[in-house]
Amino acid sequence: MIDASHVYCANCRAIQPVEFERxxxxxxxxxxxxxxxxxGFLAFTxxxxxxxxxxxxxxxxxxxxxEYRPAGLLSGGLVRCAVCYASRARLYGTKVSAK
Ligand SMILES: [Zn+2]
Ligand SMILES: [Zn+2]
Known part of the structure; x- marks a missing residue:
């Protein structure tokens, strides 16, 4: 599920390229x-x-x-908490696959 290249940024209110940082x-x-x-907005951890x-x-x-509605050519994925179902982030990428 890390194949996402973009994330919805609540600060920019737009889909932006994502950076993963350990x-x-x-x-x-x-x-x-x-x-x-x-x-630099932290979309999720x-x-x-x-x-x-x-x-x-x-x-x-x-x-x-x-799976989430695609944005243009990017497919979308909604990351949710499995316990409370709060949505944590919206990811977009060419290969977002559910695991
Ligand atoms: Zn941003
Ligand atoms: Zn939760």
């Missing part, structure tokens, strides 16, 4: 931040491929990925 470069289990590459930080639950939760 909090600890050598330790992927510490989490990866998905940021807007234009303004991914702990591993299947877990995200949910700020509604205030905890690390399993992630669900739903």
């Amino acid at each position: 909090f600890v470069a050598s330790e992927p289990s510490m989490g990866t931040a998905a940021r807007c590459s234009r303004c 991914m702990i591993s491929e299947a877990r995200v930080y949910c700020d509604v639950c205030d905890d690390v939760r399993p992630a669900l990925l739903h």
